[in-house]
Amino acid sequence: xxxxxxxxxxxxxxxxxxxxxxxxxxxxxxxxxxxxxxxxxxxxxxxxxxxxxxxxxxxxxxxxxxxxxxxxxxxxxxxxxxxxxxxxxxxxxxxxxxxxxxxxxxxxxxxx
Amino acid sequence: xxxxxxxxxxxxxxxxxxxxxxxxxxxxxxxxxxxxxxxxxxxxxxxxxxxxxxxxxxxxxxxxxxxxxxxxxxxxxxxxxxxxxxxxxxxxxxxxxxxxxxxxxxxxxxxxxx
Numbered sequence: 001x002x003x004x005x006x007x008x009x010x011x012x013x014x015x016x017x018x019x020x021x022x023x024x025x026x027x028x029x030x031x032x033x034x035x036x037x038x039x040x041x042x043x044x045x046x047x048x049x050x051x052x053x054x055x056x057x058x059x060x061x062x063x064x065x066x067x068x069x070x071x072x073x074x075x076x077x078x079x080x081x082x083x084x085x086x087x088x089x090x091x092x093x094x095x096x097x098x099x100x101x102x103x104x105x106x107x108x109x110x111x112x
Numbered sequence: 113x114x115x116x117x118x119x120x121x122x123x124x125x126x127x128x129x130x131x132x133x134x135x136x137x138x139x140x141x142x143x144x145x146x147x148x149x150x151x152x153x154x155x156x157x158x159x160x161x162x163x164x165x166x167x168x169x170x171x172x173x174x175x176x177x178x179x180x181x182x183x184x185x186x187x188x189x190x191x192x193x194x195x196x197x198x199x200x201x202x203x204x205x206x207x208x209x210x211x212x213x214x215x216x217x218x219x220x221x222x223x224x225x226x
Contacts, residue, residue, distance in 0.1 A: 043116070099160040101157055
C-alpha cells in the first residue's frame with residue numbers, strides 16, 4: 001500500500017509560470033514532509049521541508065503548503081525556470097529523524 | 113570527494129547469481145539508508161542504519177536481501193540468488209543524526225539481472 005502518492009506522473013509548464021506539484025499521504029502518523037529533486041543519472045537532492053506544526057514554508061522560488069486535515073501537500077515553484085526540469089519526489093516521515101517514505105515522483109518539464 | 117559514493121556504478125548479472133553493492137557514506141554521518149528505484153517507480157525504502165541501533169529492515173522485500181554496515185561507515189547491500197525483478201537502481205544515502213532533510217544521496221548502482 002503506497003503511503004505517499006503523487007498522482008501526476010508528469011507536468012509541463014511554460015517558463016515564467018507557476019508549477020504546482022501535488023502529493024497526498026495516507027499515514028496520519030507522518031509529521032515531517034520533504035521534497036527532493038532528481039536529475040537523470042544523479043541521486044535526489046533535498047529541496048525543502050515542512051513540519052506538521054506549520055502550513056507553509058518558503059525558500060526563494062519554492063514554497064511548500066501543508067493541509068494536514070486533507071493529508072495533502074503541494075510544492076509551488078514560481079517563476080518556473082528551464083533548469084527546474086527534473087523529477088520531484090514528495091517524501092514523509094514520522095519525525096525529523098525517522099526513515100523517509102518517498103512517493104513515485106512527478107516529472108516536471110519547464111518549456112522555454 | 114566529500115559526497116556519498118557507490119560502487120559499482122553499473123552491474124549486469126545472471127539470474128541466480130549473488131551481487132554485492134557498496135556504499136561509502138559521508139564521513140561522520142551516522143545514518144545510512146538504502147533505497148531502490150525500479151523502472152517507472154518511485155524510491156522504495158529498503159533498510160535504515162542509525163548509529164549503533166539495530167537497523168530498520170522493514171523495507172527489505174525478501175530474505176534474499178541483506179545489508180551490513182561495518183564500523184558505522186561503509187555499507188554493503190547483498191542480493192542472493194538474483195531475480196529479474198531485482199533489476200533497479202539501488203540508491204544509498206547518508207545523513208547526520210536527527211536530520212533527515214540533509215540526506216545526501218549517492219549516484220546509485222544500476223543493476224540489471226538477465
